[in-house]
Amino acid sequence: MTTAIEETLVLVKPDGVARNLTGEILRRIEAKGYSLIDIRMVQPDREILAKHYAEHEGKPFYEPLVEFMQSGPVVAMRVAGNRVIEGFRVLAGTTDPTTAAPGTIRGDFGRDWGLKVQQNLVHGSDSVESSARELALWFA
Numbered sequence: 172m173t174t175a176i177e178e179t180l181v182l183v184k185p186d187g188v189a190r191n192l193t194g195e196i197l198r199r200i201e202a203k204g205y206s207l208i209d210i211r212m213v214q215p216d217r218e219i220l221a222k223h224y225a226e227h228e229g230k231p232f233y234e235p236l237v238e239f240m241q242s243g244p245v246v247a248m249r250v251a252g253n254r255v256i257e258g259f260r261v262l263a264g265t266t267d268p269t270t271a272a273p274g275t276i277r278g279d280f281g282r283d284w285g286l287k288v289q290q291n292l293v294h295g296s297d298s299v300e301s302s303a304r305e306l307a308l309w310f311a
């Protein structure tokens with residue numbers, strides 16, 4: 172069975188950049204065999220974050236999330252490979268860093284800091300539709 176080459180959006184969130192983990196995160200992506208197609212450092216404004224996180228509007232962590240994502244620079248990456256959308260989310264680990272499996276980015280480097288939003292180092296698109304929408308947003 173063959174699979175299509177996909178592209179996904181990876182964001183190193185402000186906590187990952189501030190903790191100097193951008194290289195370690197990219198190292199894991201490349202070591203897995205995925206290809207870096209484009210990369211840029213961005214200071215995101217509220218407008219792009221409102222679009223990026225539109226699905227979460229109204230949830231209790233939405234405002235803290237949008238504020239946290241504006242708290243410092245973010246590194247955006249366009250990453251390619253067969254099943255990379257699913258594959259990067261496995262590399263990232265589950266959303267809650269406390270219970271994310273060791274060996275994953277969130278499991279190895281993340282923890283709960285007692286804040287209103289979980290700081291979990293990375294974002295990865297969750298579907299083909301999300302990746303197309305998000306890549307258009309961050310690599311316009």
Ligand code: DAT
Pocket residue numbers: 227232236265266287288289290291293294295297
């Ligand atoms: P993911 O980033 O794993 O796709 P998501 O899209 O559901 O998770 O949520 C976006 C971010 O919001 C997530 O990375 C961390 C934060 N978050 C999600 N659910 C949360 C919750 N219940 N409490 C605090 N922060 C949360």
Ligand code: MG
Pocket residue numbers: 297
């Ligand atoms: Mg998500």
